[in-house]
Amino acid sequence: MSAEPPPPRPAGETGPHGAAPQGEAQEKEAFRAQVEPHLDELLSAARHELEYRQAVGDLTLDDLTAEELVGETLARAWRDRHRRPPLLGLRPWLLGLLFRVADSLARQEARRREAAAVSLEAPVPPEPLYDDDESFWEWYQPDESTRWEDVIPAAAATPEQIVAALERKEGRALPRTARRLLLLTGVHRLSVAEAASALHIEAAEAARLLAEAHRALGSRKKRD
Numbered sequence: 001m002s003a004e005p006p007p008p009r010p011a012g013e014t015g016p017h018g019a020a021p022q023g024e025a026q027e028k029e030a031f032r033a034q035v036e037p038h039l040d041e042l043l044s045a046a047r048h049e050l051e052y053r054q055a056v057g058d059l060t061l062d063d064l065t066a067e068e069l070v071g072e073t074l075a076r077a078w079r080d081r082h083r084r085p086p087l088l089g090l091r092p093w094l095l096g097l098l099f100r101v102a103d104s105l106a107r108q109e110a111r112r113r114e115a116a117a118v119s120l121e122a123p124v125p126p127e128p129l130y131d132d133d134e135s136f137w138e139w140y141q142p143d144e145s146t147r148w149e150d151v152i153p154a155a156a157a158t159p160e161q162i163v164a165a166l167e168r169k170e171g172r173a174l175p176r177t178a179r180r181l182l183l184l185t186g187v188h189r190l191s192v193a194e195a196a197s198a199l200h201i202e203a204a205e206a207a208r209l210l211a212e213a214h215r216a217l218g219s220r221k222k223r224d
Contacts, residue, residue, distance in 0.1 A: 031078055038091050041188065042070045045095055048163065048183065049102050055172060058106045072105065073098040088197050092190050096198025099180055162186035165217045178213040181206055 046066035053059040077097055084093045157165070165171050166179055174182070177199060184195035196206035 028078070031081060034090060035074060035077065035094065038094055039070065041091070042073065042094060042098060043067070045098055045183070045188065046070050046073075046102075048166075048187075049099065052166075052172070052179070053102065053106055055167075059109060063109055064105060069098065069102060069105070073101045076101055085197065088194065091188075092184070092194040092198040095184060095188060095190070096195075096200070099199065157186060159187040159189075170217060174213055174216060175209065177201065178209040181210050182213050182217075185210065 043066050046069040050059065050064060050066055050069065054061060073094065077094055080097075084090070162182055166174070166182060171179065180199055181192075181195050184190045184198060185192060190198065192206055192210065193203050196203040199206070201209075
């Protein structure tokens with residue numbers, strides 16, 4: 001005797017693997033529309049990040065393109081779209097995510113090079129593409145009442161001047177987090193609180209690092 005067909009699924013009920021196909025397609029379209037205005041800025045940030053990584057020897061010109069880095073970032077953003085803190089805007093969240101994806105890809109490349117140095121035939125152990133501290137978003141929310149602009153005034157330098165300073169020897173020597181804070185606040189014009197949240201650090205620590213970075217670059221300017 002043939003089995004009876006399953007009863008029809010009520011309208012709006014999800015399938016066995018989560019969201020209904022039509023609903024997910026609509027969500028993807030909405031997500032695409034939200035991130036599209038930020039693509040040029042993400043590409044610019046990706047180019048700066050790759051130029052820095054290549055200058056310090058983390059990556060080569062053949063390892064990764066800016067378009068690939070942005071593509072990986074958007075794939076991660078889609079996967080973690082429901083984890084974005086409500087008080088953190090989409091633009092700063094995407095910029096911080098791009099840096100973390102770059103970190104992960106650079107670590108993977110370093111492991112591949114180490115494995116190749118040991119044995120050209122030894123397989124590289126698999127690892128998740130993204131291994132940053134996912135639990136951070138479970139507890140951290142930026143403080144919307146904190147105005148760190150009152151602690152550190154906005155830099156008078158133009159974005160072009162900040163990029164040029166970061167490309168000099170002193171800029172390359174800055175701690176990576178401090179360099180990213182300068183880019184986010186000085187070039188992408190995020191608030192200190194937004195930049196801190198995007199980089200997974202406390203706002204007070206971000207303020208301290210920014211002050212030290214400004215002093216380091218300022219002392220170079222005075223010598224010139």
